[in-house]
Amino acid sequence: MPGTSGRVRFSRGAASVRAGAAAAAVALAAAACGGGGAPEGGEAAGLEGGYSEAVPAAQAPAPEGFSGVDVEGVRINAPEDWAVDNADGRLCMRPPGQNDCAYGAVQVLPHAADRDPADWPKKGDAFNAEDGWAAEPDACRSAATAADGGVGVSGARITSEPNALTTHADGLKSHHRVWEVTCENDDTFEVRLWFLPTSDVAVYVWSADTRYSAVYDEIAASMDISEYKK
Numbered sequence: 001m002p003g004t005s006g007r008v009r010f011s012r013g014a015a016s017v018r019a020g021a022a023a024a025a026v027a028l029a030a031a032a033c034g035g036g037g038a039p040e041g042g043e044a045a046g047l048e049g050g051y052s053e054a055v056p057a058a059q060a061p062a063p064e065g066f067s068g069v070d071v072e073g074v075r076i077n078a079p080e081d082w083a084v085d086n087a088d089g090r091l092c093m094r095p096p097g098q099n100d101c102a103y104g105a106v107q108v109l110p111h112a113a114d115r116d117p118a119d120w121p122k123k124g125d126a127f128n129a130e131d132g133w134a135a136e137p138d139a140c141r142s143a144a145t146a147a148d149g150g151v152g153v154s155g156a157r158i159t160s161e162p163n164a165l166t167t168h169a170d171g172l173k174s175h176h177r178v179w180e181v182t183c184e185n186d187d188t189f190e191v192r193l194w195f196l197p198t199s200d201v202a203v204y205v206w207s208a209d210t211r212y213s214a215v216y217d218e219i220a221a222s223m224d225i226s227e228y229k230k
Contacts, residue, residue: 066222069093072110073228074201077219089115093219095212103146104209106219110228112195112202122197130156133179133191140183141191141207156181159190166194166217170224174203194220199230 062068066077069084071091078084083094085101091108092101101107109115113122120135121127131137133156140151160178167173174194182188192205203220 062222066218070227071108073225074108074110075224075227076108076203077222079215079219095209101206103141103143103207104212105206106216107202107204107206108223109202109204111200112204113200121193121195121202122200125197127175127177127193127195127197128158130158130179132177133181133193137181140185140187140189141181142183142187142189143207143209145183145185145187146189146207151187152184154182154184166220168194168221168223168225170226172196172199172225174201174220174223176220192216192220194223196225199225199228201225201228 062077065080067080068075069078069086069091070076071086072089074091076091078093079095081096083098085092085094089110090101093106093108094101095104098104113119116135118135121132126132137156138153139149140146140153142151145151156179158177159180160176164176165173166176174196177193177195179191179193180188181191190205190208190210192208194203195201201223203223205216208216
């Protein structure tokens with residue numbers, strides 16, 4: 001689950017991802033996607049309120065260096081030199097050298113809160129909370145500690161812009177949050193989330209490898225849920 005740590009084997013060597021052209025976003029009418037001024041915390045009113053009127057987007061081909069992958073009707077682009085695991089309603093993209101869906105990996109989670117025992121990240125608008133970066137925000141996930149999970153957390157803060165939104169390939173907008181988490185040993189790590197509360201779909205970077213910062217953004221922006229059933 002996104003809120004629990006897994007055992008990870010690390011490759012410390014440099015790994016590169018071929019830069020792909022940015023995925024083309026399909027333009028929708030302002031009434032369909034809620035326009036640019038979504039109200040704070042209110043996806044139904046401002047982000048996904050126009051689903052019934054929205055024209056389904058044509059599937060754009062993946063840019064060079066990426067391949068389109070799908071989980072339960074959620075289509076998204078994966079870097080071609082990353083491993084992709086698709087099982088149990090979760091898709092995971094692992095960068096080179098990572099054998100587990102943890103440090104550096106990207107998770108795509110249809111019915112995210114519905115499948116989480118704590119209804120994370122939807123319950124109580126956890127995605128807007130300083131400690132909302134995981135269902136159980138208590139274990140350090142820094143590169144040096146993620147494998148054993150034996151170090152606790154001393155605090156966290158949201159570093160993304162207030163009420164930040166990301167527009168995806170189908171024209172829909174998600175809440176985008178980035179947390180900087182500080183561990184009890186003073187290590188820090190970053191967690192990233194893109195979340196559509198009405199559709200209950202999340203793109204989640206469990207513990208970011210900063211070498212792939214631009215890649216994470218490009219992966220998330222390519223998401224298309226036109227074929228997804230709520």
